[in-house]
Amino acid sequence: MDFEHDTNTDDSYEVEVTATDPVNLTGTTTVTIRVTDVDEDPTISGDDGPVQDENTSTATAVATFTGADDEDDNATLTWSLTGTHRNVFDIDETGATADLTFKSVQNYEALSSSIRNSGYRVTVKMPVTVKVINVEEPGTVTLSHPEARVGISITATLSDDDKPSGISWSWSLSGSTISGATRSNYTATATGTLTAIATYRDGFSATTKTATSSAYTVVPAVSAMGTATNTAPTINVPEATSVPETADVGTTVGSFSATDADGDDTFLFNLTSGSSWFELNRLTGVLTTKVALNHEQRDSYPVTVSATDSSRRTGSGRSVTISVTNVEEDPVIAEGDAILDYPEIKSGSPNTDVVFTYTATDDEDNNANLRWSLSSDAVFELSNATGANTTLSFKSAPDFEDDEFSNPATVRITVTDSASSADWRQASVNVTNVDEPGKVTGLPAQPTEGVLMTVML
Secondary structure, eight states, X not given: OOGGGOTTSSSEEEEEEEEEOTTSOEEEEEEEEEOOOOOOOOEEESOSSOEXXXXXXXXXXXXXXXEEOTTTTTTTOBOOOBSTTGGGEEEOXXXXXXXXXXXXXXXXXXXXXXXXXXXXXXXXXXXXXXXXXXXXXXXXXXXXXXXXXXXXXXXXXXXOTTOOEEEEEEEEETTEEOTTOOSSEXXXXXXXXXXXXXXXXXXXXXXXXXXXXXXXXXXXXXXXXXXXXXXXXXXXXXXXXXXXXXXXXXXXXXXXEEEOTTOOOOOEEEEEEOTTTEEXXXXXXXXXXXXXXXXXXXXXXXXXXXXXXXXXXXXXXXXXXXXXXXXXXXXXXXSXXXXXXXXXXXXXXXXXXXXXXXXXXXXXXXXXXXXXXXXXXXXXXXXXXBSSEEEEEESSOOOTTOTTSOSSEEEEEEEEOTTSOEEEEEEEEEEEOOOOOOOOEXXXXXXXXXXXXXXXX
């Protein structure tokens, strides 16, 4: 029988009961059976083993889950995450369906071996394992100087996030393979267009890959060009020199350029200070973030960049200060959602036990203006309304036998900072029964000979 799907929607079923005696006389009565509503848990369906390519946008759902609740037609479904890796993901808060997404773009090569092999574990009231799969990314080959010169050694470097191995080299000049040139460095003996080719194995598969450098021009030796004095290049700094603290690693900060009185238009850029926080593309002069930056920890960083021309003349470096701008960030509650059992407290006993303790952090103002609140104060209370810590307790001793007590009791704990940014956690507390001794009383209280005494349990 189902309360929600009764055919005539009157929550009851009618049956006739007939009794027959030995001489076949019968009697019939009609019995009405009422079906009472029981609050049933919602059900969840969805992919419990999704996979997603690395470098996929965080706007793309890893998986979509659907909830079903006969009690209220899915109108008030609320979604939350638990599990070891819950902080890696976001999920829609309400609705009949919810999308699970990564909080940040995933890089397969940067993951630990355990995550690559087993995936992330997270629970959407059903265990879900999310795996990030490798995407074959092309390698790049760069040469140590953008313009080679006859008689001067030039070195090729292979870059590939997939951890290449078994690298072999070949070189070509003006389209023809150079015999005997099988190392990563080569000294040109003639002018032309020089290219370096790397053949190697992918570190995450058995695939053989090939990467080829851009074509670089080999110019005559200095003795063949005269002895004119060469002028070192001058660095031009970017106009914009700031980056928000929430910027992803690899975010472009600005581009450096160079000019040369000798008419050179090919340069190698050098990051001579600031390499702990930034990376510089030596060919393009584009400066990007190397690590996550935090305005509250440090709000500016000096960097110095120089340029080298095709004659290997390096100009004076120019310094610029990169400012890290502040972005209002939400406070964060350290603990996850709480689902726990709590033994009832004997009536009349003091309610001193703490249900759960919460801690929050807020980098914006060193936790000075954090405020705690509950979605409802009918059952629970908080020890502190402000500060970095608070504890959740029952307002009065919970009694398992109390028919008016809603079990389990659920409440949302929210922390808010001075800018009204907030974080929250859900607590679901199931009060369990404690076996209490019975009590026998008698009336009258004082037994008297010849007088009936009644005892009650």
